[in-house]
Amino acid sequence: MTDPTEDSVRSDVRAWLKDNWDPSLGLVEWRLKLCESGWGAPHWPRQWYGRDLPVKFNAIVDEEFARIGAIGVAKAGIRTLAAATILAHGTDLHKEKFLKRILTGEDTWCQLFSEPGSGSDMAGAVTRADKQGNKWIINGQKVWTTSAHKAHWGLLLARANWDVPKHKGLAYFILDMKQPGVQVHPLRQMNYHASFNQVFFTDAIVEPEFLVSDVGDGWTVATTTLMHERRGADGLRSWAQATDAKGRIYEEERAEIATTMEPYKWYPQRAGRVDLVVSRARETGKITDPVIRQEIARLLCMSKASEWTARRARAAQDQGRPQGPEGSLGKLASSNVARQAARVHTYLTGSDALLSGKDSPMDGVIAEILVSVPATSIAGGTDEIQRNIISERVLKMPKEPSVDTTKPFKDVPRNIVSS
């Protein structure tokens, strides 16, 4: 067999779509066909619903789907991370049981990593996994869990051994979320939304076959999940654009997108809405105020330079050059932009910035910006962690001497809670 080329992939997928695409099918029915043919996840192994194609051809397959308005497999949400983790570390049983229902969108997943006591220090998790008979019994609490209230399954990082250093005592499980030992409560944020959950485990049970990693390798598996989380952020944005095409399958997809995107609806405000600034300055008449003009210009400088820095990083990548430092700075730069944008929106809005909801300008959007921006410098890696990553990985500066990586985890100090 000859190696696939761009042209051969394009003509193969085109021919298959011509014979099979049928918008009158149900969403799951159609996606089952995708699983059978491998065109839903062409870079996956043939044995597991893929076609063993190099990942670079995905863009061509996506183009051909988009060209005729064909719908792809369910991609958004934590299910993508689950699939990547299971493909890399799961057993055949896991692959058999979960992968197809991930692709069809029938199962929803959540990621049970962060805890109230371990945010940036995720390897410091204290949710317990104790073996009783051949089952694992889970006790503890997770937090910042997107979609936990809807999820069928959870990717769980828990401590199974307290007598070894922290990274060594973790195990990685697939947890059935629909059981009495799992309780999910919404977590209300300072901007009134509740996009995340707190998950409480009281003697929740994991069957032995749902252990993904041996005890001690949980951290390695979690690293795989996190790596895909970072890559997935871009995919989510491009996927989540529903079409207004008519037909049953499109309606089902629209409903799926609406559910998946619900937690993210305030995210544009979180980034500061730089796009609104100049028009708001004109509408409010503040565009003539020399002090405010300076602040707007500062914001535009930061926002444009940050956009161009991302373009430089992409251009270097497209040319196959090793990534320069410009590729690691986006997260930190976006915090700076968001903060300056919130400052400018406050100046532009004046006293009306005291108001909230319908009484605030633009039907509450301005108020929502002001109370959502603080999330930018925390979510997905705090500014402090970003600076550590930049200084250690890019600038090769030494790590701070660590006090918790060699001693048994049970001897590591934890949060001081006053009685």
Next chain:
Amino acid sequence: MKFSFTNEQEEFRSGVRRALEARSPTTEVRRLMATEAGFDRAGWKKLNQELGLTALLIPEAYDGAGFGFGELGIVLEEMGRNLLCAPFFSTAVLATTAILNAGTEEQKKALLPRIAAGEITATLAFSEESGLNDAASVTTTAATSGATWRLEGTKSFVLDGHTADLIVVLARRPGSKGDDGLSFFTVEGTAQGLERTLLKTMDETRKMARLTFNGVEARLLGTEGAAAAPFARTMQQIVVCLANEMVGGAERLREDALAYVKMRMQFGRSIASFQTTKNKAADMLVDVEMAKSAAYYAAAALDEGDDDLPAVASLAKATAAEAYLQTAIHAVQMHGGIGFTWDNDTHLWFKRAKSSEILFGDANHHRELMMRNWKH
């Protein structure tokens, strides 16, 4: 818009960097900055002949190399990195852009080949003692009697004005105001009635002069009374060029400060292992990379004739100004006491950061210009 350098451009950069590292170590910078001329004529001629630097932007029709602002930006960035003491910015940027923007075909043919060959140094005199950078603040007058023009007035902050062989001067018709009545002229550095005074500058690597014109004979460059548009174009180009020079200096400061903290031990450990130092180093990297992106974008915008240009030029200058100075402040701080000494080289770039921040308009000035020209 182009967002990366080609392999040829990267090779060009390496070549320029190697040459400048050999020619302009800080010992040489310190030697030259202490001289009145501020550069060594023979050494500069040799370097320029080897690399053909002053010919870069000049079209082939005038014996130049016909490259764009992308390539010029690379050279300037490398010069900013090495603090080259030479009349390059004055000759190859200021005078060259003014002549290209304003001169007639005949004048370009007469003047540019000599610049391209490195035979003469040149500069542009527009600022006066007010220190302002806009056309309206020009008070130097040019009066004509027959075919002869004579200049009256004082120019100041003129880069390499005390040594330039050729001076392009912005002057106005007596009684005219604002953008009206402005013309460019050329004057020989040795002209009768021209008094050149070297100014004592805070940044000794960047020499400036006050030029007093007492009825100095001058030649009109381009069309009489129509210099406002070419001057505006020239200003855009020179601030983009300066921004590119600035990011080279900022990156050098950042690298040197990083190397220093990695070597320095206190309290029994590398000071580079303290988070307070690491946070600063990370922020410096963000500042410098953002400023580089803006400077590169603006240079590409000049080459591609981008519509957003006036705004983008000011954006690049304002961004570079803040980034360079902030990097310099951090760099001194990261060196600690030694960073405040004369013998340590940090102050050479600190002062260059300060002079570049102000030259051709500070960040506030350019943010305001940017807002006036913002189209979106």
